[in-house]
Amino acid sequence: MSFSDNLKLIRQERNISQEKLAEIVGVSRQAVSKWEQGSGYPEMEKLLILSKELNVSLDYLMLSEIRSSENNKPLSNNLILPTGKITIKSYDGKSIVNCYKVLASSVMYKARNDEPKYWLIGINSGALWGEKSTVLGWYADEENIKKEMDKIADAINKGIPVYELKYAVKVKNKMLRVKIDED
Structure with missing residues (x-):
């Protein structure tokens, strides 16, 4: 667009x-x-x-490609949602991020079959020297990260202050890699 x-x-x-x-x-x-x-x-x-x-x-x-709700369009490398604030708890429960920007991106490495292919990043301005980014969730496929982005965008547009991830996969760290936790 x-x-x-x-x-x-x-x-x-x-x-x-x-x-x-x-x-x-x-x-x-x-x-x-x-x-x-x-x-x-x-x-x-x-x-x-x-x-x-x-x-x-x-x-x-x-940006020319920003709408994740258009399921017939591919996910751009970095998809940016409208600004606004929303609080999201990270996938591991160790961070609660007051995000003013949420980015969806494919991972920066070639993911194996047992690894997530996408990640969701929350950006806040809490760092002393500018923005701070936190991994909010990991996703096995493009369809689920698009669904998550749609839900977050909808929550922001409706003014909902807190959002809980619905489509992220459980992961575990193994040998410096992030693996999908099948348990």
Whole structure:
């Protein structure tokens, strides 16, 4: 999806008219219409206002493939959900992360049959020098991580403050590798 598609989809999901969005951003309704038709882009200042007022990251607005709910599209290497805060307990129960961003990605190594192929990462701003990332969960296949992302996105959009992982697999560390725990 393009910026124009993303903007239109987000605006409609939030039940905001083009007129209202134009008023919020400080432009004409025709400018918003032009952006949604793909025949122009807002200035950086306006993009920042859009990001803030729609409660989404700039990545979410600008990336070409962001919607995990479109099951017919492949999962991009890094899928970014809308900004907002949600608290998620990690797969091992050792961390509770107040996430403002959640990323789904394939693992960085060639996974074997008994290893998870995807991981979910929660990002918060709790670190002294910037963002801190925590592995929230491990996933055996793309279908389950897409389902998880859909559920998290839905929870964020509904303003639900806490989410419990539903599709993550149990894992165990073995010889510096993460293995799916079949027990």
